[in-house]
Structure formats: C-alpha cells, structure tokens
Amino acid sequence: MHDPRGEQHIGRLLWDVSQSVGRAFDEHLRAVGGSRPIWLILLTLKTKPSANQRELAAAVGIQGATLTHHLAAMEADGLLTRRRDPSNRRIHQMKLTPEGEQAFLRVKDAAVRFNAKLNEGLSEEQLEQFQVTLAQLRANAWRDDAEPRA
Amino acid sequence: MHDPRGEQHIGRLLWDVSQSVGRAFDEHLRAVGGSRPIWLILLTLKTKPSANQRELAAAVGIQGATLTHHLAAMEADGLLTRRRDPSNRRIHQMKLTPEGEQAFLRVKDAAVRFNAKLNEGLSEEQLEQFQVTLAQLRANAWRDDAEPRA
DNA sequence: CACTAATCGTTAGATCTCAAACAATTATTC
C-alpha cells in the first residue's frame, strides 16, 4: 500500500486516482473531438432537453459561470443554439444542432467504451462497497467539525 | 445508489466525490492561509529538502510548468527561496524561510485534522478494500484497449 | 402602479492545470 511518493492519505489517493482516471477519460474523448465537460453537457441536454442553464449547471455539477463559458464555446463550434424563452426572457433554451447530435453520438460511443474498460474485473459487490465508502468520504469531508457523528 | 443527477457511472461518481472532498480540503486549508498545492509542496520540501524541481513536481504529482508557477508565487509570498545549485547551475535548490516554516506548521495542523475527520467511521479493512479498488480503476483507465486483462 | 426582492445568465478576475516550445547549462560523443 506504499507508493513511491511516500505515505498515502486516503484523501490524497482519492485525488490522485480521480485525476488520473479523469485524464484518461479526457484523452479518450479528445480522440473523438470531445472532452469531459462537453460530454456531460451533451448528455444532460439529451436527458433534460428543457433544462435552463441553472438546472443544466447543477446536473453537470459545475457553477453557472463555468457553464456559460462551455456553452459559449459549444455554440461558437456550432454544436448548439441558445434562444431566450418567450415566456421568461431571463431563461435560455438550449437546442442541439444536427452537428451537435452527431457529436453526441460519437462522444457517447467513446464514453460507453471507456466506462466498460473502467469496470472490467470489478464485481458488483466490490463496486457497491466502493460507492458506500465514497459516500462516507463525501459526508465526512463536509461534516461540521463540532458535529458529532450520528 | 441513484442520485438526483440520474444514473451514475463509477467514473463520474469518483470524479464528483473527489472534487467535493478536494473542495472541502481546500476550504479547510484556506482558513489557515494555505491551499492543496501549497500544502503538498511544503510537505514534500520538508520530507525531501534536497529535491530539485523536477523531483518535487513528480512527488507532488504535477507537471514542471505548474510547479514553476506555484514556486514563483510562494517565493513572492516569502515562504521559500530558490538558488542555483553551485555544482550544477541548471538546478534550483529550494529552502523554506522562517515564514515558510511557520506556514508549514499551520497548514500541517489543518491537514492532519481534516484527514482525521475524513477517516472517521471507516474501518481498516474498508480502507484497504477501497484502495484496492482505486488501484484497479487507475490501472483499467490506462490499459490499452487492445490489451487483454492479465 | 411603483418599488423592492429574487432570479437568470454574464463578465471579470483569480487559481490550478497541462503541453509545447524555448534558453541556459551540463553531459556525451567523436
């Protein structure tokens, strides 16, 4: 359990592995002209076509400002359009272009393949246990210091 | 195992949790004037005082260019000095200032407390299993597509 | 209806990160 970088804390290991896996995923998607955030945005637009930007950002797990930048780039690249909702002009309605639809299919294929590779050799029980531990870590990280564990 | 963002893939969950934990850690360190990269750099300088920048970057897990930026900022903030090694003028020797030493102690205290909180309620066996799964995920992510699993 | 509060998305500035190209220095080869 020791690695060349010295003693590992679980937080450090979690960070390192997720960065590593994330980088591999990004490279995988880059091969088909995508990226991690683009994938998540395309996927969310396909599953929640009427989501406004605030909802989209929440679903993707990023802040609104970040989403604005990604959407601006995707719109400039011709993947989607943004129009003001006629019933509430504060709200943007996003729509994939035919080019965006094509991009979704390409990136989805790559994401599915990556996910299959990522899961190889992992049993259902192992994954379930892993997710339980992840949930515990997330809860622990944000627990108030003065708060006793329930 | 379902969350409001729809079906979770293990890669997505790993990313989300590590980002969340990392953000909590960062906030924790920010309270004492540090940050995650600053902590890792200070820690590595304390454990490997004679490391050159290339070695330091590898130990911290970032690229040389990124380290250069961090070191420049830390030097500007008076936490450390960089001098050319007289025996090989390509190499920088880094040295913590008294202020840097103080910063290390403050940040270390915060990091240790965060780590303790993160580990609460997790058994040794659970952590061991978790680390096994992390290692598998990392290996899977970078496995060549054409490569059969050994 | 006028005013205030809330919502939505954007802008500006900052942090962290990477890859590629580069200059300076040292090591290796002939």
Next chain:
DNA sequence: GAATAATTGTTTGAGATCTAACGATTAGTG
C-alpha cells in the same frame, strides 16, 4: 576540443474551474 544530445526550469497559450459583482428581467408587496 568541438559538436551534439540531454537535462533543467521557464514562458506561452490554452482549458477548466470558482467567486463576486453586475445588468436584465420577472415576481412579490403595499
């Protein structure tokens, strides 16, 4: 010793992310 190769750290440009402040629009209140 001269030329080439390798090493070290830096610069440049770009991607992704966040916070705070902002302008435009809608909702709520009296």
